[in-house]
Amino acid sequence: MRSANFGYAQSYPQILCITLCITLWKSEKIFACSVVIARDCEEKRWRNVDMNQEERFIEAIKTNDHAVVKDSLQIEPGLMEVKLNGISPLMLSVYYGARDVTAVFLSRGVELNLFEASALGQHDSVLRELDCDSAALNAYSADGFTALGLSAFFGHEDIARELLKRGAAVDVPSKNAMRVAPLHSAVAHQHTRIAELLLAHGANVNLTQQDGYTPLLEAVENGQHEMVQLLVAHGADIHQASERGVTPLQMAETMKRDDLLQIMRETHAQ
Numbered sequence: 668m669r670s671a672n673f674g675y676a677q678s679y680p681q682i683l684c685i686t687l688c689i690t691l692w693k694s695e696k697i698f699a700c701s702v703v704i705a706r707d708c709e710e711k712r713w714r715n716v717d718m719n720q721e722e723r724f725i726e727a728i729k730t731n732d733h734a735v736v737k738d739s740l741q742i743e744p745g746l747m748e749v750k751l752n753g754i755s756p757l758m759l760s761v762y763y764g765a766r767d768v769t770a771v772f773l774s775r776g777v778e779l780n781l782f783e784a785s786a787l788g789q790h791d792s793v794l795r796e797l798d799c800d801s802a803a804l805n806a807y808s809a810d811g812f813t814a815l816g817l818s819a820f821f822g823h824e825d826i827a828r829e830l831l832k833r834g835a836a837v838d839v840p841s842k843n844a845m846r847v848a849p850l851h852s853a854v855a856h857q858h859t860r861i862a863e864l865l866l867a868h869g870a871n872v873n874l875t876q877q878d879g880y881t882p883l884l885e886a887v888e889n890g891q892h893e894m895v896q897l898l899v900a901h902g903a904d905i906h907q908a909s910e911r912g913v914t915p916l917q918m919a920e921t922m923k924r925d926d927l928l929q930i931m932r933e934t935h936a937q
């Protein structure tokens with residue numbers, strides 16, 4: 668249903684065009700000006716309509732409103748080509764955990780790129796993409812993540828294992844403000860088995876991300892008992908401070924997590 672002011676929004680650019688053309692009536696270049704102004708106004712009018720359509724589409728993705736997404740694509744299939752800061756509609760649905768919307772996109776037979784396949788756990792698609800372009804192994808997505816980082820974040824151990832087997836760089840940070848390496852991503856979503864896999868392939872257990880956070884500091888902050896055990900066993904520094912000057916030990920003390928304090932102190936004493 669159209670909003671109450673939709674008609675006005677449509678007609679206003681046309682009124683503006685007429686006003687400008689009358690103002691320029693005495694100009695020798697009236698015809699050229701009229702055409703340029705009218706065309707510009709018309710383009711803006713349609714651009715506004717398209718923008719409203721795109722905004723509704725994007726909002727429906729974020730809220731997992733699969734019915735609106737499906738209807739929008741029936742009206743305008745080209746919405747699948749819309750990018751939000753370089754992120755495809757499919758990838759956006761994955762980031763927002765909009766599973767119903769993701770299912771709508773996949774049902775349309777969309778061909779996955781390496782990053783989408785890694786985030787979705789589509790093993791065959793990952794293999795296909797790597798076989799077609801081996802250089803993509805350590806490439807970055809539009810928003811700055813590697814395939815390994817995405818597989819670690821979304822918990823796809825089989826894909827992470829395949830990427831590592833093919834030589835994926837284990838410690839490269841994301842090319843965005845977060846500066847997260849795959850190990851940070853695994854810790855963030857509490858994927859202990861993937862964290863163990865990354866450490867077995869030489870991941871730097873004390874590598875810092877945004878704000879100087881180490882994997883251990885994040886694990887302590889999230890209260891991850893098993894993850895803290897794993898990281899400390901692999902040499903995580905319990906005294907390494909963040910940019911705010913907070914160490915994992917101090918974090919555990921503040922949170923009154925005696926179990927985590929015990930793990931860190933006992934392992935450090937050995």
